[in-house]
Amino acid sequence: MIDATLVELSRLQFAMTAMYHFLFVPLTLGLSFMIAIMESVYVMTGRTIWRDMTKFWGLLFGINFAMGVATGIVMEFQFGTNWAYYSHYVGDIFGAPLAIEGLMAFFLEATLVGLFFFGWDKLSKVKHLAVTWLVALGSNLSALWILVANGWMQNPVGSEFNPDTMRMEVVDFAAVIFNPVAQAKFVHTVAAGYVTGAVFVLSISAWYLLRGRHEALAKRSFTVAASFGLAAALSVVVLGDESGYTITDNQKMKLAMIEGMWETEEAPAPFALFGIPDREAQETHYEVKIPWVMGLIATRSIDQEIPGIRELISLSELHIRDGLLAYDALETLKVDENNAQARQTFLENQEYMGYALMLKKYVEDPRDASDQQIAMATRDALPNVFALFWSFRFMVVIGFYMIALFGLAFYLVSLRRQVPRWFLRVAFLTLPLPWVAAELGWLVAEYGRQPWVIEGVLPTFLGVSSLTVTDLLITVAGFLVIYTTLAIIEVKLMLKYIRKGPEEEESADDPARLDERFSPAFTRPQE
């Protein structure tokens, strides 16, 4: 049987490296677009202050981008190093979007990002602008393919288990790409990235304005961030990815856990504003409910029922028993691949085979499981309700706060009034919040998927590589040391460049003079 410590350490390492990677991704997604917008203004108006803005935010973008690339490499290879059985089991489906991501997206951003920094003197204005837009496009396409892969883990469509190869195989690639869970996740995730970029620019601009430094640059950046941020903050809440949570049993479980909803409620279900979910007692204490809201958010309807946790748990016991039929048939097929009857039994029950695999945590051969072991495996279907309930709520609160913040910022800048100092302070202090919300969002999505790595198909503990605990201790410690060191260096460098501010003069308010000073270097190079 698989060593439980090995499983826990493998999960810890993945969570650690993935969450760390996602500190850099949302800023890349958002900042790349904002820089492209700033440079577009420069190219259209010819005002060099906008080029200075592009270069200044581009410098911070570059520091962040390098970290995103460095930590992303680990993600691409970690499935193979630490989740070898997972890689064998679903590589036929899961590998394709990762490979296409490399071909279509990562190549684009990584190849052109060098020209963004080195190409100012070598390219015409318009060509350089095109490079900047393509970098932004590349990073966003990259998110699309990664979330197609991740969405499939949440809702494994378009695939079937093949008893001859002992793995899942694609039967409908279009279904994998147009997976509604993946699409919802993509829109929600990139919008969250745009909010992150907008908060970053808004917050640092507010800091400059508070100190009376680089005001021309800071004011314009503040305006861009306010408008871009408002649009993004509205999208991120309106296009929340819980809309995908109604599709499958486990997604429904996630929804019920987010709600601490033990019993099935009549449609439209209420939203629990507050509560303390208790896993042992299977109830939520001190609940404060707002009628209708959850039904509306989750089902976009008033008549669709959302099942409660208890109902879903009793369903999983039925699934385990059906799954055992499939498992038994598969064992027959392993020794006698031409047994037509076993093949038939397998085909009829294969949908639930993953549930039988859950028993491998307790017994070598799931067919030998006792009723008590089946009850234990059933209970495993229920992760930590309390953590999910509150992670979701903090994320949502931050989401609504962002709408208020950017709404107000947009109102203030569009009136062209002096932005009050208290607001600048609030904007500055908001800096960490988008990252908190993004990490909480991933916690809800991935921790909420447990005990499955591929929902209903493969339990997480079965996915690990056959490594030793020592192997894992070495690499967990190694990643911890390297990532902590790099985090310290990265933050220090960011702070250094933010403190130092943009390269240009304080008197940048006078665009005419600046244009004159800088234009010779930026005319079209001789073709």
Place this chain on the structure above:
Amino acid sequence: MLFDYDVLRLIWWALLGVLLVAFAVTDGFDMGVAALLPAVARNDGQRRQVINTVGPVWEGNQVWFILGGGAIFAAWPALYAVSFSGFYLAMFLILVALIIRPVAFKFRSKRDDAAWRGRWDAALCFSGVVPALIFGVAVGNVLQGVPFHFDSDLRPFYTGSFFGLLNPFALLCGLVSLAMLILHGATWLQIKADGEPAERARRFGLIAAAVVIVLFAIGGFWVSNMDGYQVVGGLDPVGPSNPLRKEMTTEAGAWLANYSAQPLLWLVPLVGFAGAALAMLGLYARIGALSFLGSKLSVAAIITTVGVSMFPVILPSSSDPGHSLMVWDASSSHYTLGIMLIATVILLPIVLLYTAWVYKVLWGKVRESDVNKDMY
């Protein structure tokens, strides 16, 4: 489906080779330059000059490696699972090097502090030397066979150890790989740099080319006496990807069987030698373009030599030869290979097009006097 399953498997075996060669030919010179950095550039101006020769392109070049990982995952999932988990700690070292490299490029010149820059230069050198060495060591182990097996669920088990990887033949392959990439970095610097760094690189390149020729020859003799792997039966080129259904044996010299069957294949290792000799000639005569062409050919041919010697074996198992991964039993499904081929046929030419454009824009030498304008 446009192609039969066996044809698609063959195409994806070739594409795997193309990706590895593209990675070694592009990112290889980045690694070579990084490895040479402390030796060829003696002051900060020269170091920035040398770093800037690869500064704008290494990031795109590195994507060949990422894409290689993604393509192995998608087209050869069993290979992805067995090799990366089997070579776990070696893989970790490569990842460490590749994490440090982007950061080192980006952060090095962001502070005006000699000690800070010195540390990042050392990190860059590490990030060039270590992967170059480990890739070679890994190939050396693959040629000898790797101790792994599957259970009936096709869960892979690796039974070797990290230090077991460091055997004499594997270390020899590691040195071939290191010398080959140092040569490649040195010839790149002939095209992209001038002054002292280029001159020093030239001398290192001449030595590296000689080392490549000698060690590649020794490796060849070693392989000709080594146990190779051969299929006895049970392997169907269009059968399901299940590596438990065949029988294999080992036999001394079996890795040369393909050459006896198809003598034209001897051209491949021959180009490996000829390329290194051409690079040497180019370096000697100070014709940068010729030397770079030579090292490119040599890198590509040496990697291809490994592939054609082993075909159709991809990853032999030394503990259970019957569990070895073959072109015919370790691939993705027919459907996935087809979809992936369509994606590649559409997207790869676009990638090559804009990559070529970027190199064209950046054409010309990087001089020490240029560096202060640029970012690194």
